[in-house]
Structures are given as C-alpha cells and as structure tokens.
Amino acid sequence: MDQYMLNLLVVGASFALYIGIAIWARAGSTSEFYAAGRGVNPVMNGMATAADWMSAASFISMAGLIAFVGYNNSSFLMGWTGGYVLMALLLAPYLRKFGKFTVPEFIGDRFYSTSARVVGVICLLVISITYVIGQMTGAGVAFSRFLEVESWQGLFIASGVVFMYAVLGGMKGITYTQVAQYCVLIVAYTIPAVFISLQLTGNPIPGLGLFSTHTESGLPLLTKLDQVVTELGFNQYTAATSPLNMALFTLSLMIGTAGLPHVIIRFFTVPKVADARWSAGWALVFIALLYLTAPAVGAMARLNITEQMWPNGGVNGDAVTVQQIETEETYQWMENWVQTGLLRFEDKNGDGMIQYYNDGNAEMQALAAQRGWEGNELVTFNRDILVLANPEIANLPPWVIALIAAGGLAAALSTAAGLLLAISSAISHDLIKGTFNPEISEKSELLWARVSMAGAIVLATYLGLNPPGFAAQVVALAFGLAAATLFPVLMMGIFSKRVNSAGAIAGMLVGLLVTLAYLFTYLGILFIPGTNLLENTAVNHLFGISPLAFGPIGAVLNFATAFIVSSMTEEPPQEVQDLVESVRIPRGASAAAADH
Structure with missing residues (x-):
C-alpha cells in the first residue's frame, strides 16, 4: 500500500469515528447542545478540554515557531500552560457554581444588564473568529499535504468535516468526539518524537533527549544546534532577546488563556463545582504530555533540516543539489511539500545547489557575494508544515x-468545533433568546444554534483562505484580545462586588477598541496574506511593544476604566452583591463560620 492510500485509510478511519460519535451523541435539547446536559465525567471532560485547548497552534504550528525562532518562542509554552493554571484556580469553579451556559450569559446576569451581555457577545465573537482562522488554516495545511491537494481545497474539506459533526452533535457530540481526538493527537505527536529522539540522542524520551548528547557529534544536542545555525548566519537557537516583549507576550498568553470562552464553557458541562476543579487538574495532566515534548520536536526538526540542506556543514559552500532533491529518497519530503505550495526552492545562480542561509546577515551577505550566491534559495518554508513533515x-x-x-x-x-460552538451559543442563546426574542421555543433556539454554527463555519473558511500569519501567530492575536476584554470582566465579576454594569461595559469596550486599534496601527490592515506577525520589525512599535504582546496593556486599561467608572456611578444592587459573595464562598462555609 502506497503512502497516499495509507493516509486516506488512517485519516478516513478517524473521521468515521468522529462522525459516528456525533451521530450517537446527537444533541436533542438546548442543554445538551450548549453544555452536554451537565453530565460529563471529570476525567473525560479533562481529556476533551485538553483536545479543545491543544489546537492546530499547539500541534502543528508551535514546534515550527520554536524551531525557527528558538528560545524566545518558549513564551508560547510558558504563557499557554501558566494561563491554564490561572483559569483552573481563579475562574472555572466559580463560573460553574454560577450555573450558566455561556460566558456572555454570566456577564449579563452578574452585571444585571442586557447591554453588558451584548458587549460580551461582541468580544466573544471577535476573539473566537480570530482564533478559528488559525485552526482552519492548520487543517488546510494538513489536508493539502496528505490528500495531495492545494491548501485551499484542504480548507474546504476540513470545513465540511467540522460541519458534519459539530452542527449535528453540539456540545454533547463535540465532547465525546474531542475525547477520541485527544487520543489520536497525543499518540500521533508522541510516537514520531520518540523515534527522532532515539535517532539523534539514543534517548527514547524526547524531553530528556533535548538535553542529551548528540550521538553523531558527541556534543550536547543544543550546543550542536547552536553551532550549525550560527554557521549559516542565524541567531543562536538558545539566545534570548527583548525581555520586555517576552515578558509581556507570556503574560498576554496567560491571561488571554484564562479568558478564552470556548475553554471556559467546557467547565459548564460537569455535574458539580468540585468536578470543575478535577476537570481542570486532569486537563493539565493531559496537556503536559504534549507540551513537554514540543520543545524537543522543534529543536530536533531544526537540526535535521539544517543538516540535510548543508550535508557537510557548509564546507566550501556545498549544499544539497537539485539533483539530490529530485532523485534521492532522503529529500522526497521536499518534493511532496513543494506540490502544496507551502515549500518552494529556486536555484537562483544556476550552480545546481540550493543554498540555505540567512541572507539578512551581513557576514553571510559578504560570503554570498564572494561565492556568487544570489540569496537564500529555499525561498518558501511555511513553518506550519514542520511537525507534519517531521x-x-x-x-x-x-x-x-x-x-x-x-x-x-x-x-x-x-478546537475549531469548540470555537464554533462558542460562536453559535453566543448568537442563538445570548443574542436571539437573551436579547431579541426571550419567548423563543427550545426547538427554535436549537435550530438557530445549528444555523449559527453553519454560518460561523462559512465565515471561518473564508477568513482561513487569507490568514494574517502562521496558525500560532493568528491564535496569539486572539489571546491578546481575550486578555484585554473577557479576562478582566470575569475577574471583576467574581472578585469585586463594587464593579457595576456601567463600569463593566466601559472596561470591555476600552479594552477591545484600544487593542484592536493597536493591532491595526502596527500591523497595517490586519488580514494581509503573508504578514509575519512575530518578525514584523519594520515598524517602530509604541515603547517597543509588539502587537502580540499588547494584551496585558489592554487588560490594565480595562480594569482601570471599570473601577473608575464604577466609583463614579451607583453601586450594584444588594442582591447582586450577595450573589457575588455566594459564588465565592464554598457551600456551607457561612454556616460553619456561624457555629464558631
């Protein structure tokens, strides 16, 4: 059986499993569509949350960004993981105790305002639509290679599959589908990493192999990697730059994570508040299995690619030849990915070799001029292909x-399914039922939920055709928006009795508008195909702050605005203040305190 047929068999079997689960777990009520009937076991919910959380950005794109940028992009690992801890400790159990279906519903009830609920919906839609672009982009990349089609065709196939099981099953179907998807993705990520770690270091545990000895050279693996990339004019793999941006970006990912609506709603699916805490703990365990492996995958892939492009370490300017790429099995992967349009090479100077080096480095420019090179001849390498090509x-x-x-x-x-459900719930439950037509029947609301999800899939597909960066970069924009909008209002809603509806609305609007203004100002028009968000250094950012790291600034402005406006207006009603206090205090705690 050839590779193409094997790909079809394995991918087709996984899709049949997902769609079969969706049919088996089809949602028959709004409770099942929005919250799986609140009957999901904490361990299964933890696994589903991990799958919902570990998106195309984690699986496909993160290791590629780490591989080509190095230590600086460890921010993705630290920010996403730390943010999940924040969510588990500060938000998940309290929101579950509040007992609503959606994040905007919590905002509307806590701040006793339909307007606050609508603003919450707007923030959710901006975050979720931005986030889902990265997922659809990643799915298109995967389909394009393994089904041997153009990336845009792969995107349409991915949209069709999501439509079939997400629209049908709602949260109930998505939950059990995500359990199966977690099992598939963690096995798929780990097995290649184990093989590659054994090849390069002899250590079967990738995380330990990263700090082991490179078998062929006898050097520590990271030392060997630093050596080969600096010889080609690239920065040291382990070097760090811009501590301010790195700290702010990590913080942006952390508090953005804690405000992600599609992850928060997973904690509404368990029977009890204690189950929400256990779900968070189990999810962190399941997430750690991939996140402890990703740095090794990135580093080892970068070493393999660099050594393949310069087979003899670049001595005398030698590099891989066009003939080798076209005839040798070792380089068949390049030919495969060239067909997708995501990888491209060009023999610019006609010497038969494909030079791969940093043509922005002054020393390499001088060397290139001396040897007659005319620029880096690996002219396109989409980093989202790295894990899939590994x-x-x-x-x-x-x-x-x-x-x-x-x-x-x-x-x-x-993750796309979770995001689409969040979008669908916001439109059908929060806008249509919660704002425009409170008397709508459950049957009609369920129909609108499915129609909303179908519309969201169409929009996500359209935007996924021209994303503003790599999957993980687009996702990082969504995290910044979540950090500046939903995280502050959720924190204030749980921990402050003084913040009122006027303050919450003003805070969310300021956080959203200032952050969007910064993104558009320093990224130009946001959806420009090919924009490289992490490396866009052509503009002079305000105080040197990258657009991807602006989330915490937006959050501070949100908090400040909310408290200032609240202090100048009336306190929330007493019943709302009592509600806030009851959400924070464990059941029975007040009675126990009275006994003493």
Missing part, C-alpha cells in the same frame, strides 16, 4: 506519517 524529514515508516496526518487534523478540528 516524520518524512527523519525517514520514519509510512504508518507514522499517516498517523501524524490524522493527529494534526484531530488537533485543528477539535
């Missing part, structure tokens, strides 16, 4: 390549 680069068995195809698609589709 088994091919390392010449792993065909079944491993097919497995990682299924894993990448599982990661992208699981």
Whole structure:
C-alpha cells in the first residue's frame, strides 16, 4: 500500500469515528447542545478540554515557531500552560457554581444588564473568529499535504468535516468526539518524537533527549544546534532577546488563556463545582504530555533540516543539489511539500545547489557575494508544515506519517468545533433568546444554534483562505484580545462586588477598541496574506511593544476604566452583591463560620 492510500485509510478511519460519535451523541435539547446536559465525567471532560485547548497552534504550528525562532518562542509554552493554571484556580469553579451556559450569559446576569451581555457577545465573537482562522488554516495545511491537494481545497474539506459533526452533535457530540481526538493527537505527536529522539540522542524520551548528547557529534544536542545555525548566519537557537516583549507576550498568553470562552464553557458541562476543579487538574495532566515534548520536536526538526540542506556543514559552500532533491529518497519530503505550495526552492545562480542561509546577515551577505550566491534559495518554508513533515524529514515508516496526518487534523478540528460552538451559543442563546426574542421555543433556539454554527463555519473558511500569519501567530492575536476584554470582566465579576454594569461595559469596550486599534496601527490592515506577525520589525512599535504582546496593556486599561467608572456611578444592587459573595464562598462555609 502506497503512502497516499495509507493516509486516506488512517485519516478516513478517524473521521468515521468522529462522525459516528456525533451521530450517537446527537444533541436533542438546548442543554445538551450548549453544555452536554451537565453530565460529563471529570476525567473525560479533562481529556476533551485538553483536545479543545491543544489546537492546530499547539500541534502543528508551535514546534515550527520554536524551531525557527528558538528560545524566545518558549513564551508560547510558558504563557499557554501558566494561563491554564490561572483559569483552573481563579475562574472555572466559580463560573460553574454560577450555573450558566455561556460566558456572555454570566456577564449579563452578574452585571444585571442586557447591554453588558451584548458587549460580551461582541468580544466573544471577535476573539473566537480570530482564533478559528488559525485552526482552519492548520487543517488546510494538513489536508493539502496528505490528500495531495492545494491548501485551499484542504480548507474546504476540513470545513465540511467540522460541519458534519459539530452542527449535528453540539456540545454533547463535540465532547465525546474531542475525547477520541485527544487520543489520536497525543499518540500521533508522541510516537514520531520518540523515534527522532532515539535517532539523534539514543534517548527514547524526547524531553530528556533535548538535553542529551548528540550521538553523531558527541556534543550536547543544543550546543550542536547552536553551532550549525550560527554557521549559516542565524541567531543562536538558545539566545534570548527583548525581555520586555517576552515578558509581556507570556503574560498576554496567560491571561488571554484564562479568558478564552470556548475553554471556559467546557467547565459548564460537569455535574458539580468540585468536578470543575478535577476537570481542570486532569486537563493539565493531559496537556503536559504534549507540551513537554514540543520543545524537543522543534529543536530536533531544526537540526535535521539544517543538516540535510548543508550535508557537510557548509564546507566550501556545498549544499544539497537539485539533483539530490529530485532523485534521492532522503529529500522526497521536499518534493511532496513543494506540490502544496507551502515549500518552494529556486536555484537562483544556476550552480545546481540550493543554498540555505540567512541572507539578512551581513557576514553571510559578504560570503554570498564572494561565492556568487544570489540569496537564500529555499525561498518558501511555511513553518506550519514542520511537525507534519517531521516524520518524512527523519525517514520514519509510512504508518507514522499517516498517523501524524490524522493527529494534526484531530488537533485543528477539535478546537475549531469548540470555537464554533462558542460562536453559535453566543448568537442563538445570548443574542436571539437573551436579547431579541426571550419567548423563543427550545426547538427554535436549537435550530438557530445549528444555523449559527453553519454560518460561523462559512465565515471561518473564508477568513482561513487569507490568514494574517502562521496558525500560532493568528491564535496569539486572539489571546491578546481575550486578555484585554473577557479576562478582566470575569475577574471583576467574581472578585469585586463594587464593579457595576456601567463600569463593566466601559472596561470591555476600552479594552477591545484600544487593542484592536493597536493591532491595526502596527500591523497595517490586519488580514494581509503573508504578514509575519512575530518578525514584523519594520515598524517602530509604541515603547517597543509588539502587537502580540499588547494584551496585558489592554487588560490594565480595562480594569482601570471599570473601577473608575464604577466609583463614579451607583453601586450594584444588594442582591447582586450577595450573589457575588455566594459564588465565592464554598457551600456551607457561612454556616460553619456561624457555629464558631
């Protein structure tokens, strides 16, 4: 069986599983569609949350960004993981105790205002639509390679699959589908990493292999990697730059994570408040399995690619030849990815070799002029392909390549489904039922929920055709928006009895508008195909703050505005203040205190 048929078999089997689960767990009521009937086991909910959380950005794009930027992009790991801890400790149990279906519903009830609920919906839609672009982009990348189609065709296929199981099953179907998707993606991510770690270091545990000795050279793996990339004019892999941006970006990802609506709603699906805490703990365990492996995957892939492009370490300017790429099995992966349009090379000076070096480095420019090179001849390398191409680069068995195809698609589709559900719930439950037509029947509301999700899929597909960056970069924009809008209002809603509806509305609007203004100002028009968000240094950012790191600034402005406006206006009604206090205090605690 050839690779293409094996890919079809494995990916097709996984899709049949997802759709079968959706049919089996089809939502028959709004409670099942929005919150799976609040009957999900904490361990299963933890696994589903991990799948919802570990998106295309985590599976497909994060290791690629780490591989090509190095230590600086460890911010993704630290920010996303730390943010999940914040969510588990500060938000999840309290929101579950409040007992609502959606984040805007909590905002509307806590701040006793339909207007606050509508503003919450607007913030949710901006965040979720931005986030889902990255998922659809990642799914399109995976489909394009493994089904041997153009990336835009892959995007349409991904949209069709999500439509079939997300619209049908709602939260109930999505939950059990995500459990299956987690099993697929974690196995798919781990097995190739184990193989590659054994190849390069002899250590079967990738996280330990990263700090082990490179078998061939006898040097520590990271030392060897620093050596090969600096010889080509790139920065040291382990070097760090701009502590301010790194700290702010990490913080943006942390508090943005804690404000992500599609993850928060997962904690509404369990029977009890205690189950929400256990779900968070289990999810962190399941997430750690991938996140402890990703740095090793990125570093080892970068070493493999660099050594393949410069087989003899660049001595005398030698590089891989066009003939080798076209005839040798080792380089078949390049030919495969060239067909997708996501990888491209060009022999600019006609010497038969494909030079790969940093043509922005002054020393390499001088060397290039001396040797007659005319620029880096690996002219396109979309970093989102790295994890998916990794088994091919390392010449792993065909079944491993097919497995990682299924894993990448599982990661992208699981998060896309969660985001689309959040969008659908906001429109049908918060706008239509909560604002415009409170008397709508449950049957009609369920119909609107499905129609809303279908519309969201169409919009996500359209925007996914021209994303503003790599999957993880687009996702980072969504985190910044969540940090500046929903995280502050949720924190104030739980922990402050003084913040009122006027303050909450003003805070959310200031956080949203200032953050969007900064993004548009320093990224130009946001949706420009090919914009590289992490490396866009051509503009002079305000105080040197990257747009991706602006989330905490927006959050501070949100908090400040809310408290200032609240202090100048009436206190919330007493029943709302009592409600806030009851949400924070464990059941029975007040009675126990009275006994003493």
